Amino acid sequence: MKIIRTIATTLADLAGATAHAIALNTHRIIAIPPAELKAPAPLVMTTSVSHEIMRTVGSQRAESGGMFGGVRGSGTVTEYHFDTTAATTGATYYPDHLFLNRLLREDWNPANINLLGFVHSHPAGSRRPSGQDLRYAQQIMDGIPELDRFLMPIAQTIPDTGHFTMHGYAVTRDKGLEQLDGTVLPARDPVDPTRFLEFDRVRDAYDLAALAGARIVAVGCGGSRGFLEEMARCGVGEFVLIDPDVVAYPNIATQHVYRSEIGMAKVDATAKAITDVSPFARVWTIRAGLDDTITDAAMRRLVFGSLPGPDVHVPTSTLLCAFTDDFYTQARVSRLGLELGVAVLGGLVYHQGRGVEITFSAPGITPACIRCATAGRYRSYLEQGYRNTVSSHGTPFYATARLNAAKHQLAIGLLTRLSRVRDVNHPSVPRVDAFLDAVAERNLILIGLDTEIGTTLGLKLFETAVAESTAGVLAADLALYRPQKPDRPDSNGYPTCPDCGGTGDLSDCVGRLGDTRVLPTSVISERSA
Ligand SMILES: [Zn+2]
Ligand SMILES: [Zn+2]
Known part of the structure; x- marks a missing residue:
């Protein structure tokens, strides 16, 4: 009798647990209000990338910088490389192109990781990309037609300001410089x-x-x-x-x-x-x-x-x-x-x-x-x-x-x-x-x-x-x-x-149709291959 009651209780518990679990499914459903889609896509990066930026760029006097990698089009930074060999002064940062190109070609691109942008530090109080930064971003985008926007956040460092902060920016093809909200979260473990x-x-x-x-x-x-x-x-x-x-x-x-x-x-x-x-x-x-x-x-x-x-x-x-x-x-x-x-x-x-x-x-x-x-x-x-x-x-x-x-x-x-x-x-x-x-x-x-x-x-x-x-x-x-x-x-x-x-x-x-909301009725000009 006792055994039967125990089983009955267990079954009831299980039924309760199942109902509870299904009710909890709602945490896997997230509504995105249409108005939220009007804002520029935020700058999303993993916690480990953010920590690594703070440990490197954030911990030394401006200017220094590093390269962002991730899946093209995702705007999501999952890789970061601190540019230790850059030519830097207190007021400028020039990335080490030879080294970074080799890293892209030999390590990142074979692993489907593409260049998404750069983070670099500015002296205290200068929280926006400079005109020179914008010209630099434009040059890179001219060379990579598939790149929809170039992430270019500006960091303020601990030695310069007492705090590490990052100010989200991207250079886009149609709108120029855009200010971005930032999101830092842990990377998701792959589902098995x-x-x-x-x-x-x-x-x-x-x-x-x-x-x-x-x-x-x-x-x-x-x-x-x-x-x-x-x-x-x-x-x-x-x-x-x-x-x-x-x-x-x-x-x-x-x-x-x-x-x-x-x-x-x-x-x-x-x-x-x-x-x-x-x-x-x-x-x-x-x-x-x-x-x-x-x-x-x-x-x-x-x-x-x-x-x-x-x-x-x-x-x-x-x-x-x-x-x-x-x-x-x-x-x-x-x-x-x-x-x-x-x-x-x-x-x-x-x-x-x-x-x-x-x-x-x-x-x-x-x-x-x-x-x-x-x-x-x-x-x-x-x-x-x-x-x-x-x-x-x-x-x-x-x-x-x-x-x-x-x-x-x-x-x-x-x-x-x-x-x-x-x-x-x-x-x-x-x-x-x-x-x-x-x-x-x-x-x-x-x-x-x-x-x-x-x-x-x-x-x-x-x-x-x-x-x-x-x-x-x-x-x-x-x-x-x-x-x-x-x-x-x-x-x-x-x-x-x-x-x-x-x-x-x-x-x-890819990246060559212009605004897809406009439906062309005939070929305007022959597209070059
Ligand atoms: Zn700059
Ligand atoms: Zn066709």
Whole structure:
């Protein structure tokens, strides 16, 4: 009797503990107010970098300095090297270029660490970069087009002022000198997903360590709700959700939402589901649409940066997703992918869910961008005044589920292949690589769900694709990965793509598109390779 009571008590305790743990998941969900995205991205550095600066630059009289390293685009300083051989005087600091270049070339760059800026000290009272400092930063940025901004905080030292302080500044391409808030936090220890029983049966199916460090940035989380939840089930560790809407009754039949979520913001409902699935995933929610108030700099921070939370963490790969049926938002996300040099995935449901479409692009993987693959649609919208009238009315849930399922393999493949911590000997590599290699030059995917799609939507390609190979076989629920070449007269005969320039190497585009909010209708000038 006593034993039974003990067991009952233990079970009750366990139940209580579980409920408690799930309630605590909210610490892994962080809302970013849209207004916060208007401020320049803060200067984020690890506690160890900050201590090291204080121990070196901060502990001797001005001027001295050191170099900042981290993942390009993240604005997050994880590496620091004190420049012991610089030519310094009481009023100037000239970095030792030969030594620092060698450090970058031989140590940092092979480890995917890029130059992010310099910290240097000024004499007491001089807390801003000088004109000479600005010219120096400009020279470096001219030489590195991918560098979006050059971090240049100014330190006041203990011997000069009695205290060590750092004043955050960056030189940006469009705004010149910007003052930055600073954040100093400990670096996050990498998550080891294999220690969670949740992923015990898929440890050979995916490179779990690569996915645990990966980030999905989803513009829209309505129809894609199921997909996002499933990505948590695959072990993806970071999610940024951008959506202005709330869950409404009609969403029950068309999206993966629940009655208990009616009235909740879609970003909050999705975040709750993700943290209920994954024992470690973190979610940042932005309750807004991707409109023109969200700048490219803000998107860069969401894609690469260390986001608000208890520690400094930079994603090991990122997939930027256009999960909206608004053409202009999709077009902006595609351009953001090119400008930032990051993989993009988009999905679309056709009229009455009779077919679905997936597009994707990734520098170094797909030669064509999404605009190359869907140039006809761009022309319809931009030149023929087309307006989208397709809504989710009359769309069976099956179409949404099918679209979400078809995105899986691409998302996992892109996040793994592009991961900085990818294990090339992982058992999943041959399978993932074979799939990505096969689809890289076929980045427009059409899935016909309707056996009469040739007459209902006028899409004959499903019938012809099968008729050509196998007589008598019915084409139903068929996915066609359509071959794509970059749009350029000498490539496929089409006019040059105004977004990627049609060079066949999307990494050419990084940092060269200008403001992605402006959608060009034609090629303004040939971009140099
Ligand atoms: Zn200076
Ligand atoms: Zn293109």
